[in-house]
Amino acid sequence: MKLAIHLAYKNLxxxxxxxxxxAGVLSFAFVFIIFYNGLxxxxxxxxxxxxxxxxxxxxxxLHGAYDASNPFSIPDGHGILPKSAQANLTPxxxxxxxxxxxxxxxxxxxxGIDENQSVLKLPTxxxxxxxxxxxxxxxxxxxxxxxxxVGDEMLVRWRDNNGTYDATNVTVVGIFxxxxxxxxxxxxxxxxxxxxxxxxxxxxATMFIANEHYVHQxxxxxxxxxxxxxxxxxxxxxxxxxxxxxxxxxxLLTLGLLAIFDTQVLSIFRRQKEIGTYIxxxxxxxxxxxxxxxxxxxxxxFATILGAxxxxxxxxxxxxxxxxxxxxxxxxxxxxxxxxYPVYGLRLIFGTxxxxxxxxxxxxxxxxxxxxxxxxxxxxxxxxQ
Amino acid sequence: MSEKxxxxxxxxxxxxxxxxxxxxxxxxxxxxxxGEFAGIVGPSGSGKTTLLNIIGSLDSPSQGxxxxxxxxxxxxxxxxxxxxxxxxxxFIFQVYNxxxxxxxxxxxxxxxxxxNRSAAERKKAxxxxxxxxxxxxxxxxxxxxxxGGEGQRVAIARAMVKRxxxxxxxxxxxxxxxxxxxxxxxxxxxxxxELKTTFLFSTHDEKVMAYMNRLIHLxxxxxxxxxxxxxxxx
Numbered sequence: 346m347k348l349a350i351h352l353a354y355k356n357l358x359x360x361x362x363x364x365x366x367x368a369g370v371l372s373f374a375f376v377f378i379i380f381y382n383g384l385x386x387x388x389x390x391x392x393x394x395x396x397x398x399x400x401x402x403x404x405x406x407l408h409g410a411y412d413a414s415n416p417f418s419i420p421d422g423h424g425i426l427p428k429s430a431q432a433n434l435t436p437x438x439x440x441x442x443x444x445x446x447x448x449x450x451x452x453x454x455x456x457g458i459d460e461n462q463s464v465l466k467l468p469t470x471x472x473x474x475x476x477x478x479x480x481x482x483x484x485x486x487x488x489x490x491x492x493x494x495v496g497d498e499m500l501v502r503w504r505d506n507n508g509t510y511d512a513t514n515v516t517v518v519g520i521f522x523x524x525x526x527x528x529x530x531x532x533x534x535x536x537x538x539x540x541x542x543x544x545x546x547x548x549x550a551t552m553f554i555a556n557e558h559y560v561h562q563x564x565x566x567x568x569x570x571x572x573x574x575x576x577x578x579x580x581x582x583x584x585x586x587x588x589x590x591x592x593x594x595x596x597l598l599t600l601g602l603l604a605i606f607d608t609q610v611l612s613i614f615r616r617q618k619e620i621g622t623y624i625x626x627x628x629x630x631x632x633x634x635x636x637x638x639x640x641x642x643x644x645x646x647f648a649t650i651l652g653a654x655x656x657x658x659x660x661x662x663x664x665x666x667x668x669x670x671x672x673x674x675x676x677x678x679x680x681x682x683x684x685x686y687p688v689y690g691l692r693l694i695f696g697t698x699x700x701x702x703x704x705x706x707x708x709x710x711x712x713x714x715x716x717x718x719x720x721x722x723x724x725x726x727x728x729x730q
Numbered sequence: 731m732s733e734k735x736x737x738x739x740x741x742x743x744x745x746x747x748x749x750x751x752x753x754x755x756x757x758x759x760x761x762x763x764x765g766e767f768a769g770i771v772g773p774s775g776s777g778k779t780t781l782l783n784i785i786g787s788l789d790s791p792s793q794g795x796x797x798x799x800x801x802x803x804x805x806x807x808x809x810x811x812x813x814x815x816x817x818x819x820x821f822i823f824q825v826y827n828x829x830x831x832x833x834x835x836x837x838x839x840x841x842x843x844x845x846n847r848s849a850a851e852r853k854k855a856x857x858x859x860x861x862x863x864x865x866x867x868x869x870x871x872x873x874x875x876x877x878g879g880e881g882q883r884v885a886i887a888r889a890m891v892k893r894x895x896x897x898x899x900x901x902x903x904x905x906x907x908x909x910x911x912x913x914x915x916x917x918x919x920x921x922x923x924e925l926k927t928t929f930l931f932s933t934h935d936e937k938v939m940a941y942m943n944r945l946i947h948l949x950x951x952x953x954x955x956x957x958x959x960x961x962x963x964x
Contacts, residue, residue, distance in 0.1 A: 348844070348846075351843070355831065355832060355836065356831055358831075359830070359831020359832065618825075618827060619829060619830070621827075622827040622829065624788070624815075625821045625823075625827075626821070626841050626888075627812050627816025627841060627844045628812060628816075629808055629812040630812075632812075720789075722789050725823070725827070
């Protein structure tokens, strides 16, 4: 095999530009696969971290009657959790309400949260230091929709625990920026104490956010959803993206491999005399097959070197500066930053490298096998076989 | 007693042609001693190259036997045949068959790489072979930059570098002018005399025949005449 590699190297180097054209095409596929997967992995990592920091914490303890995907479960989906079970948990109470920004009517969720919390990145300290009667905070998306600025007041109407409507003005004391639309779109955040007060639902909570010290024990009437469970939808979306991306890079890889396959098939036709000469000089047919296969496999090594030359600086640049997207995930309700930072793991790089080397070697072997059936006399004459 | 290097007995080679067969060699009985400088001569299609290919273990007989250096060609596996060619037989082709991407040095070195010789051994042997044929100054040139005569000298150096017992030369001067043809033949004759290498030519060139000690005339695949002749001296 050492001899096959040695000879394959000499043949490829001797072939000059043809070698580097094939390696160039393959290297593009190689760099693109790493870039695309790195981007998806970066999105996955960023989206997971953002979701944990802004929405999920270390898991959520939900009232048994509350279903996050069913808004009709909000009115009754709350209860009181015994104080003894509330260690390392931050309560959130969700109520439906209507706001009237600039005379328009809009349904929202009023979310009461402990203003001293630190488990989520929500700037609840703004609620604490405000002197307004009912201070609220909202995300930039919500602020844009309602055309609201910090300091604006708006009318809010809600129903208390007896179903009686009540209304008052709230003051927007903070607008935060987040990649997580679930804590932004259609939501007003206020102190849970205020929400308890205006709804007469003292000590009630719809859910609790667990911090990293929380250890779950079964509590009747409540269910715990851990981080992995809460992130499952995001993981599913990202896996789906990976699959659709795979189609694209399989196409690219196929193009690169086709170039190698084509070169190999042509080589075997064009280099029949050379093949015959190798055999006449004392190589076995399988030694020649190995040499041609090694030539094909070596394209992938050259592609790696070439890809590394322009790929490393390019991928490192994107990894540092990120890639800006015109669209965000708001419309789809998914967590997606405006700039994404690709993440390239060793597994991704070496996995891709292995994939490219193996597939290039296989597509080289397929036409090279023909040599093992060649008649050396006919090959020496250069006759097509 | 002289050492028999090649022996053929009732050798027949047939090729399929359409629905029938074409007999390229018919009942060939020949033997060659070590150190011979012999030519198989005859017109095109008389079976010269076919006989050389069988002796060189590139092809096998349809009937009869061909024994080269004690090995019966028809019973050799691909691997054994390759080993026989690699270690004991040198080939010189009409169109040189140099490997185009290698330099002259690398072309000559190639057969030694197949023998897993050390780098130092290879270098010594290659330079010696290039000196034999007088092209040591062309060592780093690619075949495309060589003249016909130079190319054939490289082919001779490649055939000789491993010091084979037998060199098979198929129309080695067919693509050369008279001056180069003589020069090449003189080189081979000299190597034959100095190294006692057996040379077996296939040719229909009178210039080549003049250098032979023995001429085997083939006609329609049969030995028409096998004669010892007075060769031209170097």
